[in-house]
Amino acid sequence: MTNRNLVGITLAVALATTALVFPTSAYAKSNETEIAKMGIPPETAAAVNNSIVDREWAIQRPSRGGVGYYDDSNVPAVWAGVPDRVRSIWRCIRFHESRHSGHYTAENPVSTASGAGQWLNGTWDGLKKWVKVDGEFVARQYDEAKDAPAWVQDAAFVHVYNHGGLRMWRGTWCPGT
Numbered sequence: 001m002t003n004r005n006l007v008g009i010t011l012a013v014a015l016a017t018t019a020l021v022f023p024t025s026a027y028a029k030s031n032e033t034e035i036a037k038m039g040i041p042p043e044t045a046a047a048v049n050n051s052i053v054d055r056e057w058a059i060q061r062p063s064r065g066g067v068g069y070y071d072d073s074n075v076p077a078v079w080a081g082v083p084d085r086v087r088s089i090w091r092c093i094r095f096h097e098s099r100h101s102g103h104y105t106a107e108n109p110v111s112t113a114s115g116a117g118q119w120l121n122g123t124w125d126g127l128k129k130w131v132k133v134d135g136e137f138v139a140r141q142y143d144e145a146k147d148a149p150a151w152v153q154d155a156a157f158v159h160v161y162n163h164g165g166l167r168m169w170r171g172t173w174c175p176g177t
Helices: 003-021 032-036 042-053 084-098 121-127 150-162 166-172
Strands: none
Touching (some): 084 150, 084 166, 150 166
């Protein structure tokens, strides 16, 4: 391996690690093309980027005795018929949005966002008029997302997913957003 390749790989690892630590920053936009601009061969750039910035590591995190740290509510009425890939997307979004601040009870210190998906109060107010489980509206009594139990927030995500609303989480870089 030449010194140039070693330096290039080191820079690629640094960029990808920064994107992992600061996923909503401009650094997260560094991708294979940006890494390749540093003179690193495309196959090396792709391998480094995919192995470090891959969001699947957050999705596959094992649980620790009972309900895992990143598990959803697992309420059959909410998740019946929902493909595993959709649950994986929600797990990725929750990991990105609220992993350091309480998950389903998370509160954003600088905005009205709360809950596992960091729902803005305005978004939550609109959603709670429509979110149903077994034909019943389940979110109407909760003023903010953080006040709603995990299964209600899960149902809200399923509703958003079914109506094509994943754009609000575009900065998470989770699949489908």
